[in-house]
Amino acid sequence: MVSIQNLHKKFGKNQVLSGLDLEIGEGGIFAVLGPNGSGKTTLIKCLLGMVIPNKGNINVLGENVKNGSAYRHKIDYLPQIANFPNNLKVKELIKMIKDLRGNTTLDQELISLFKLEPFLDKKLGNLSGGTKQKVNLVLTFMFDSPLVILDEPTSGLDPISLLRLKKLIQAEKAKGKTILITSHIMSFVEEISDEIVFLLEGQIYFKGTISELKSKTNQPDFEHAIASILTDNHA
Amino acid sequence: MLKILKYSFYDLMRSRWSYVYFAFYLLLGVVLLFLNNDLSKAVITLMNVIIVLVPLIGTIFGVMYYYNSKEFTELLLAQPLKRSSIFLGQYLGVAISLSMSLILGLGIPFIFYGLFKSSAIWDFSLLLITGTFLTFIFTALAFNIALSNENKIKGFGYAILLWLFLAIIYDGIFLMTLILFEDYPLDKLSLIGTMLNPIDLSRTLILLKLDISALLGYTGAIFKQFFGTNFGLIISISMLSVWVIMPVLRIVFKAKRKDF
Numbered sequence: 001m002v003s004i005q006n007l008h009k010k011f012g013k014n015q016v017l018s019g020l021d022l023e024i025g026e027g028g029i030f031a032v033l034g035p036n037g038s039g040k041t042t043l044i045k046c047l048l049g050m051v052i053p054n055k056g057n058i059n060v061l062g063e064n065v066k067n068g069s070a071y072r073h074k075i076d077y078l079p080q081i082a083n084f085p086n087n088l089k090v091k092e093l094i095k096m097i098k099d100l101r102g103n104t105t106l107d108q109e110l111i112s113l114f115k116l117e118p119f120l121d122k123k124l125g126n127l128s129g130g131t132k133q134k135v136n137l138v139l140t141f142m143f144d145s146p147l148v149i150l151d152e153p154t155s156g157l158d159p160i161s162l163l164r165l166k167k168l169i170q171a172e173k174a175k176g177k178t179i180l181i182t183s184h185i186m187s188f189v190e191e192i193s194d195e196i197v198f199l200l201e202g203q204i205y206f207k208g209t210i211s212e213l214k215s216k217t218n219q220p221d222f223e224h225a226i227a228s229i230l231t232d233n234h235a
Numbered sequence: 236m237l238k239i240l241k242y243s244f245y246d247l248m249r250s251r252w253s254y255v256y257f258a259f260y261l262l263l264g265v266v267l268l269f270l271n272n273d274l275s276k277a278v279i280t281l282m283n284v285i286i287v288l289v290p291l292i293g294t295i296f297g298v299m300y301y302y303n304s305k306e307f308t309e310l311l312l313a314q315p316l317k318r319s320s321i322f323l324g325q326y327l328g329v330a331i332s333l334s335m336s337l338i339l340g341l342g343i344p345f346i347f348y349g350l351f352k353s354s355a356i357w358d359f360s361l362l363l364i365t366g367t368f369l370t371f372i373f374t375a376l377a378f379n380i381a382l383s384n385e386n387k388i389k390g391f392g393y394a395i396l397l398w399l400f401l402a403i404i405y406d407g408i409f410l411m412t413l414i415l416f417e418d419y420p421l422d423k424l425s426l427i428g429t430m431l432n433p434i435d436l437s438r439t440l441i442l443l444k445l446d447i448s449a450l451l452g453y454t455g456a457i458f459k460q461f462f463g464t465n466f467g468l469i470i471s472i473s474m475l476s477v478w479v480i481m482p483v484l485r486i487v488f489k490a491k492r493k494d495f
Contacts, residue, residue, distance in 0.1 A: 011494070050312050051494040072315035079313065083306035087249055100238055100314050 001026045001147060001178045002047065007056035009042055009202075016042045017053070018202035029169065029179045031189045034199030035230060040182045041080060043199065044149055047180075048077055060147065073101070078140040080151040083132075086125030090116065090135055093124060097139055107142040113164055114138060130156040141168065148172060148179045154188055166192060190222045198226075200233060236320035236327075239311065243328025246307075247300070253336055256292065260340025268348050274355040275445070278362060281341070282441045285366050286434055290373040291398050293333060297377025298394045300329045302387050312495055322378070322490040326483070330374040334367045341366075361444050365437040368475040372433050373398070375482035382489045405432050426461060430471075433478045440471050 002024040009017040016039040024030055032040050045051040046058060049065050049072070058064070063071040084093055094107055111117060114134040119127060127135070133156045140148070150169075154162055169192060173179060183189050189196065190210060198206040198213075206213060206229070210222055219225040247253050263284065267277040304325065311321045341363065350356055377394050384390040409428050413421055429435045443459055461467040 045495070048313050050309070052492060069315050069317050072313065075313075077313040079309060084310065085246060085304065085307040087246065096242055097310075097314070100311075100316065 001061060002180075003059045004043075004046075005057045007043075007046060007058065008054045009039070009046065009051060010054055016202055017046070017056075020056070020199075020203055022197065022204055022207070024178060024180070024197075027173070027176050027178055028194040029173055029181065029192055031193035031196045032180060032182045032199065033189065033196055033226065034205075038199040039202050040199055041151060044077075044151055044180070044182065047149065048072065048075065074145050074147055076140045076143050076145045076148045078136055078148075078150045078153055080155075084124040084135070086123065088124055089121055090124060090127070091120045093135070094139065094142075098142075101143060104142050104144070106144060107138060110138040110141055113168065114161060128156075130158060130161070133157055134161060137165065137168075141172070144175075146177055148177055150179065150181045152183055153181060154183060154185055162188075186223045186226060198229065200229070205229065205233075236317075236324045239316070239321055239324025240327045240331075243300075243304070243325045244332055246304075247328060247332040252296070253332055256333065257336040257340045260337055261343060264341045264344035268344055274345070274348065274350065274353045275358065277345075278355055278358050279445060282362055282438070282445075285337075285362065285369075286438050286441075287402055289337065289366050289369045290402060290434055293330075293370045293373030294377045294394045294398045295391075296333055297326075297329055297374040298381050298390050300325070301378055301381035302390065309495055318490045319487045322382075322486050323483070326375060326378050326486060329378075330371045333370045333374065337366050337370065338363055358441070358445055362441055365441060365475070368479065369433060369437055372475070372478045372482070375479060375486060378486050379482050379489065382486065382493060401432055401434050406435065409435070426458070429458075430474050433475060436471055436474060440468070 002022070004020060004022040007017050007020040007022075008015075016037075020039075020043065022043075032043065034040050042051055046053050047060060047065070049069065058066075060071050061074050065071065088096070098104060098107070111120070114137060116131070116134055116138065119131055119135075124132065124135070133153075137153065140150070153165060153169075157165060166188075169179060169181075181189070181193065193210070195207065195209055196213065197204060206216070208216075210225075213225050214220070214222065217225040217228045219228050263281070264277075267280050268274070271277040271280065308321065308325070312318070345359060350359060376397060380393045380397065381390045384393060409425075409432075412428075413425060416424075429439050439458060
């Protein structure tokens with residue numbers, strides 16, 4: 001699905017990714033974890049072609065990221081901070097993205113799932129953070145692409161919407177999709193992900209299931225396992 | 236690209252500033268016609284305003300639009316769209332909507348005053364054409380500055396400096412060189428100097444078309460010889476086109492290599 005070799009990225013003097021290799025197979029939920037500034041978002045943005053790597057090779061579904069933009073038809077991306085053009089209405093934004101990417105009928109389903117009907121005629125600038133995030137989720141999931149990338153999907157969501165989101169992610173996984181998630185909410189990651197990828201200082205520190213991580217670090221639960229990695233490496 | 240252009244254009248047409256800009260030109264046109272009571276005189280006064288104001292508005296709008304639509308740009312970048320079409324679409328959206336405000340805002344009062352029956356129609360059209368060129372040039376320059384500067388304040392600062400330089404300081408330096416080297420033949424130098432600044436170029440072009448070059452004395456005669464002819468007109472228009480194309484090419488080049 002995704003194959004990355006020897007990825008390097010520097011922002012000025014700040015080396016964010018240094019020789020990262022990663023293979024992600026088909027199907028399943030993968031959580032990308034790591035401390036702040038470990039390069040999670042940079043990694044995702046490299047996949048999307050928003051950040052241009054200094055060195056290295058990225059293939060998404062057999063296509064090299066450097067060769068044009070058509071491969072992004074197969075990726076659904078949820079950006080970290082939901083900021084939209086403020087004087088557009090929700091309805092217009094959805095229509096616009098459809099116009100740009102191709103038609104879909106899934107949006108109606110998603111709008112009713114997140115109970116967004118009352119907001120359709122409101123301007124995006126007047127929505128609360130959580131509602132914006134729901135709009136963001138609708139935009140992401142309405143295209144039914146084989147690769148889904150979610151950057152902090154839980155931010156700003158209320159408990160009911162969070163439950164709906166979890167269900168939605170599971171349903172997408174059941175369709176055989178590959179889902180890449182970054183999150184700082186450990187309980188969410190533990191509940192939902194099949195495998196985790198732990199980034200540290202611009203490289204993959206660990207890749208495997210949660211139980212493998214627990215046995216590797218000799219810790220009884222997931223949160224402590226993560227914490228032990230961080231203290232071992234920063235002590 | 237056309238889709239992005241469409242959305243940027245609609246977005247701007249809906250924003251208050253396009254109307255303010257449009258209303259300003261409408262008012263300016265009406266007031267000038269009312270005060271001058273003569274089409275060709277109004278065109279001359281208008282030139283002085285346009286030459287300074289259009290570049291300023293183009294610069295400010297371009298920088299402002301780029302920074303304000305950052306989120307929109309990021310949303311688009313994750314879609315299957317080419318980078319060059321995203322940025323060219325946005326640039327054309329801004330430039331076209333600004334040009335439309337200019338052309339409609341000035342055109343409407345002049346048409347009602349009887350422009351089509353007047354001999355000033357060619358001068359007026361030339362004024363609008365150079366105004367449109369200046370809008371395209373300075374919006375492109377503004378996009379260049381904004382693309383190269385992440386920091387908004389810095390971007391605005393450089394943009395204003397650029398305008399200040401081309402609209403005012405350049406003339407000062409130009410004049411100083413002419414005075415310093417007055418013992419030498421300067422006609423070629425001053426021609427080239429004029430060509431290298433789009434604002435000066437537009438001003439000279441309009442002034443000479445308006446047939447008031449007698450005011451410019453000896454230099455005016457040389458300029459008239461050059462700019463007054465069709466050859467001069469073609470060279471000037473192509474020079475203005477180069478001023479549009481170069482920054483646009485740099486937008487495409489810069490956009491391909493930028494991280495978001």
